[in-house]
Amino acid sequence: MKNQDTPVQSTPLLELKDMRVAFKSTTGTVEAVRGINLTVYPGQSVAIVGESGSGKSTAAMAVLGLLPGTGEVTGGQIFFDGKDITQYSEKEMQGLRGSHIGLVPQDPMSNLNPVWRIGTQIKESLKANNVVPGSEMHERVSQLLEEAGLPDAERRSKQYPHEFSGGMRQRALIAMGLAARPKLLIADEPTSALDVTVQKRILDHLESLTHQLGTAVLFITHDLGLAAERAEHLVVMHRGRIVESGPSLDILRDPQHPYTKRLVKAAPSLASARIRSALEEGVETEELMAGAANLAEAEEVIRVEGLTKVFDVRGAKGDKKHLKAVDNVSFGLRKGSTLALVGESGSGKSTVANMVLNLLDPTEGKVFYKGTDLSTLNNKQLFDMRRNLQVVFQNPYGSLDPMYSIFRCIEEPLKLHKIGSRKERENRVAELLDMVSMPRSTMRRYPNELSGGQRQRIAIARALALDPEVIVLDEAVSALDVLVQNQIITLLAELQERLQLSYLFITHDLAVVRQTADEVVVMQHGKMVEKGTADQIFNDPQEAYTRDLIDSVPGLGIELGTGL
Incomplete structure (x- = not known):
């Protein structure tokens, strides 16, 4: 601070x-x-x-x-x-x-030229500002990249933006902004x-x-x-x-x-700070205790055992030919509860979600839905099973078809599963819009006429259309402003209570996890490094990696006033 x-x-x-x-x-x-x-x-x-x-x-x-x-x-x-x-x-x-006046813009992918090497782009910003003579340019580029925290700057300067991770691209933009x-x-x-x-x-x-x-x-x-x-x-x-x-x-x-x-x-991080200070003051409410007891007794709707996924890496040889994205992961999701799968990009959490949703076949291990091994189901049984498992993706801009009206977006799963007549489907769509607090008139509109938060409400309505028991929320609030994010989190909590939904929450945002999750599974490099109740994980993390993740939440360490 x-x-x-x-x-x-x-x-x-x-x-x-x-x-x-x-x-x-x-x-x-x-x-x-x-x-x-x-x-x-x-x-x-x-x-x-x-x-x-x-x-x-x-x-x-x-x-x-x-x-x-x-x-x-x-x-x-x-x-x-x-x-x-x-x-x-x-x-x-x-x-x-x-x-x-320098600038570090928001989106590193659209602010770097994809066909120019990183070093060339930094050179351009040096040239544009007449900062150093031509003979020193090369040396200065390496110095700026090193300054921005990119080791092996000489080699990095010859690479293209697509060869950099998001964090590395952002560092390159910082180098340019401060050049x-x-x-x-x-x-x-x-x-x-x-x-x-x-x-x-x-x-x-x-x-x-x-x-x-x-x-x-x-x-x-x-x-x-x-x-x-x-x-x-x-x-x-x-x-x-x-x-x-x-x-x-x-x-x-x-x-x-x-x-x-x-x-x-x-603000999720500040809400988390409030939870933390309440717990530190020993405010272990009866409600919290009762909640933990109920959770332990609830039946498991999803059981994941020894889940492993290996991908073949195109063009690689020897040991690098295979990438183990998920390595022996096991956990259970209980009815009416939220389990958060947490980790940085590349930790394997979305790959696990895709295997739970049966969009990817595991290399090893099994996924059970209410005791049924999904790998034993034929196509027809799997199609019927899909009704019980739905998903809400991260990007409300990309997950709704821009050519479909909102009515058609929400009606589609009902039509696909041959549910109801046209009139019955229309009534169901109206009912779903009510559920997510959107006006019924929205059904005549198109996704591009709605804000990000409104689109995410539509994505949730579509996920609820078939009365599922489990919803996988894949970074479902990370693209939203804090106020909108807060509304969506509140909506999800209300729907969970009313419909007894079980959520598998995939996220890298621990502040949101602190507000929403009952249980937490922490992943790193494809492996599960820690699991426990949200209170256990946040109050007494066992692994250095988990502590690092918690300590990185911005604002979590700020002591707030008591009036909030």
Whole structure:
């Protein structure tokens, strides 16, 4: 955690004075940023927090002169290093970007050119900012990659983006953002696509690097826990306006604005911190004790025994020809409960889920549904079995067919299993929309007309269509803003209680696990390293890897006020 009392110089590095940004559309002008005031001092770290559409990224892009489409600054001033840059020409802005204000963008895959080597892309940013003479360029590229925490920089610089993991790509973008030693670095959701442990390593690294270079950082994020842990000062945006700002811990412990209160309540890492402090104070409620006893008595709906999956690696020889993605994993999912399968990317958790769903055949081991070995079923029996096992995927944008109306998306499984007449199916779809708190009129709309959270509700409605007993939730809330995420988690809990559903929750987000899971299985490199109840795993983790995962949750260590 950064020191809250970092001494700052009295002259601001960046100052927004009553800045307004608007976008022109066919129907008129839409104001995205409505007169905000913001100050960042040299060497200071400030975070702008808010959900999608709050105007936080638009504000940052206005500073860089990179507003998309018809966006323009329509009022107020932007001072950088004492100069008003609002009226700068494109050429003057180019002179400022990179060399004075760096950017680490959100999505490393779409911000790196897939056909250029990583080293070439860093060279380009050095050239664009006239940072070093040509003769020193090669050496500087290696130095920047090493600085960004990529060992073996010489070899790495010759590789292409697809040969890098998400975390490595993000490090390459940090190298580019800091290449010209800017005075201000804008980090726009820099780690939202990454696992918590990778996220922590990258943010730790970014913090020490910017501290060393004396760079000020402006974080843009929807994760309050992360913002509070990484920035001295918080600015909360809602619908284009700043609703609250001040020292991070003050805002977390005593939020004043109703919107900030909602954000603090909804942030999974902070909810986890509240659970942790309640347990540390010995608040072992009777309810908790009774819950644990009921869980032990509940029947197992899914039993996984010695599950192993080996993939053949194309083009590899010898030992590397086979990849053991899952190695001897066993666990049971009890009726009406949630079992979380946790681990970093590549730990094998999604492969396990695909074997449970019978989308992949195990190399060894068995999956039982209520005592029936799935490998003994013929195609017809498997098809019938599928009704009991449904899935909700991570990306609500990719899992619904954009050509289908919402009605057709939800009706499809009913039609496939030849359930009911057209009228009966229509009634069932209406009933399912009610269940997920969506208006019935939604059935005439299409996925692209809905927000991410609304689409995820539709995906849940579709998963419920056939009255399943088990739902596999594969990173089902990780693509969503905290407030929306919180609504979906609450909805899933209500549906579980009402319909006695069993959830197999696949996730890398331990903060969400703390809120939702009854039991936890921790996976690393295909192996199961630890399992137990959520309380056991969080309060007394046995393995260093599990401790590392828990300690990486942003904001989990923050002590909150008692009023929340």
